[in-house]
Amino acid sequence: MTAKPAQESATLVANAVAESVQYQGRKASRQGSEQRRQAILDAAMRIIVREGVRAVRHRAVAAEAEVPLSATTYYFKDINDLITDTFAQFVERSAAHMGQFWSSTEGLLREQVNRLDGSAEARRRLANEIARLAVEYVRQQLLTRREHLLAEQAFQQEALLNPRLHELLRAHRQILLQGVTHFFEVLGSQQAEQDAKLLTAIIVRMEYQGLLDGVDHLDSEEMLAMLKRYMHLVLGL
Numbered sequence: 001m002t003a004k005p006a007q008e009s010a011t012l013v014a015n016a017v018a019e020s021v022q023y024q025g026r027k028a029s030r031q032g033s034e035q036r037r038q039a040i041l042d043a044a045m046r047i048i049v050r051e052g053v054r055a056v057r058h059r060a061v062a063a064e065a066e067v068p069l070s071a072t073t074y075y076f077k078d079i080n081d082l083i084t085d086t087f088a089q090f091v092e093r094s095a096a097h098m099g100q101f102w103s104s105t106e107g108l109l110r111e112q113v114n115r116l117d118g119s120a121e122a123r124r125r126l127a128n129e130i131a132r133l134a135v136e137y138v139r140q141q142l143l144t145r146r147e148h149l150l151a152e153q154a155f156q157q158e159a160l161l162n163p164r165l166h167e168l169l170r171a172h173r174q175i176l177l178q179g180v181t182h183f184f185e186v187l188g189s190q191q192a193e194q195d196a197k198l199l200t201a202i203i204v205r206m207e208y209q210g211l212l213d214g215v216d217h218l219d220s221e222e223m224l225a226m227l228k229r230y231m232h233l234v235l236g237l
Contacts, residue, residue, distance in 0.1 A: 023085045037075050039065045044086040049150045053158050056083055084164050087155050091172045094148070102179045109186055123235045126187075131227035134199075135220055138206045142215040149207055176200055187235070195234055202230065 043065035047055050056079060062069040076082035112129060116122045141149060155172070159165040180196035189195050210218055 023088050036065075036067060036071060038089070040067060040072055040075060040082075041086050041089045044082055045090065045151055048086065048154050049147050053083060053154055056086070058082070080162070080164065083158070083162070084168075087158070087165055087168055090151055090155060091168050094152075094172060095175050098175045098179060102182075106182075106186070109183060113186055113188075120237060124232070124237050127231035127235050127237060128228055131224055131231050134203060134227050135223045138203060138210060138223065139215060139218065139220070141207055142210040142218070146211070146215075149211055153208070153211070184234070189234060199230065202227065 040061060044056050044061045047060060047064055058072045058076075058079065059069055061082065062072045065072075072082065076085065112126055116126060152172075155165070155169065159169040177193075177196055177200055180200050181192050184192035184195045184199075206223055
């Protein structure tokens with residue numbers, strides 16, 4: 001059986017996750033109502049990023065969203081529904097973003113792989129380029145999606161305390177893991193899923209360190225050296 005191209009498989013997984021997200025609160029029946037509901041969820045997420053999950057209260061969210069208090073209690077009967085749906089929207093949007101990311105990067109990866117001539121030097125150049133791209137990915141995440149990373153950290157912490165978030169978190173993690181797994185399949189890895197889990201763990205750790213230290217204090221050379229070593233091991237160099 002021929003494997004699906006990485007772009008198709010990873011993008012399909014991301015799209016499937018986005019479509020599978022289930023919301024707990026009251027559904028909006030009109031476009032204007034849906035816009036207000038999303039504004040409430042966006043406001044809750046801003047509070048989470050700024051102050052943490054425990055700061056999410058109906059009154060605080062209503063003030064942040066500039067809507068009447070009755071609007072938040074209309075759509076979300078209790079604070080747990082509001083928090084759960086805030087993270088559900090986070091997963092839905094993250095899935096859409098990652099679907100676009102995998103769609104745009106798979107062709108570039110295949111082009112790099114097709115240039116291999118079987119020599120160790122060619123594989124070394126590919127490993128070094130992948131490591132460089134991974135470092136740049138982390139930098140861009142910290143520069144342009146810092147709030148997303150903070151929300152992700154809050155999401156993972158809250159899932160430890162809230163069983164209702166377990167499935168959402170598993171789905172969220174599967175998006176990245178599936179994409180990286182297909183990435184290694186394109187490279188010809190015999191242990192693609194294991195390689196993907198290791199690379200994902202390295203990148204997540206680097207993102208967390210970047211959040212702590214700030215992007216201006218990233219040790220890019222150390223990151224690059226670490227990723228080069230890992231990719232060299234994967235490619236048998």
